[in-house]
């Protein structure tokens with residue numbers, strides 16, 4: 263029994279080390295084995311063995327050009343591999359469905375989008391449309407040599423990220439009482455390993471990895487579309503809450519006597535005029551509660567640009583207690599309309615980064 267336990271622990275340790283090395287390359291970019299060893303705290307010998315394993319799985323590649331002043335293998339940089347393994351990001355939103363394939367090198371390889379109003383359309387019809395788009399995206403990826411290791415679906419509503427269940431998406435008029443389970447439906451339709459998450463959470467994840475969030479440890483990402491959501495990142499981690507429902511900024515009440523909202527309340531931010539003052543009024547409580555370094559304005563708010571963001575910050579300065587010592591910072595997102603899709607594809611790829619052994623070694627001799 264003791265020997266078996268030790269063997270299991272070694273397997274776990276190796277998986278952990280493989281993940282450590284791949285994660286470092288994905289986040290920090292190409293570098294030499296020696297630098298990888300120095301930065302991860304592993305020995306050079308261990309790093310070389312781990313890199314060899316990751317190369318066998320086509321998750322890491324050796325870059326052709328040695329750096330100046332070096333000869334041959336010792337100076338050759340290794341990088342997270344492009345165009346081998348991908349993550350499939352999917353999105354159902356109010357007026358479109360979309361599919362997106364991202365590879366480990368961070369390159370967007372496929373981007374398909376189909377516009378059309380999904381409001382009140384039965385879930386299974388929207389899912390069928392998305393499934394066709396997803397299959398086309400997988401085919402296009404395969405034609406480029408990319409196999410997708412997983413898929414994540416971005417949804418504009420309350421999602422349980424563990425089960426993928428969509429409880430309610432008010433702007434789609436999907437109220438959760440008709441068995442709305444788009445991720446489950448996609449799985450049943452032959453798309454393996456589909457998970458689901460809230461679109462603003464996924465956009466915040468993309469912001470953390472690729473956008474202005476790279477320089478921030480705590481921020482609130484505000485996603486503006488037909489609905490409004492927020493993804494809250496605290497100390498580099500997404501704040502989900504007990505049930506995955508955190509960040510429903512669109513349903514913070516600005517004016518209790520305001521117009522009715524799809525959620526049943528009155529005067530939510532989502533049904534306000536969405537002026538910088540309204541946005542700052544909704545953010546005020548969040549800033550007081552969470553003390554973020556910055557607010558990142560995404561989606562339609564990003565298209566309003568720097569001046570609009572500056573105005574939100576000025577209102578926050580006036581409305582929050584701590585601004586006198588730490589002035590408010592609001593910046594437009596640079597990721598554009600695809601932030602949630604990018605986050606979804608990243609989340610799908612993160613499963614490979616967390617456990618590289620889920621990707622089999624190609625051409626391995628089958629064990630007898």
Ligand SMILES: [Zn+2]
Nearest residue numbers: 513523525530
């Ligand atoms: Zn509301």
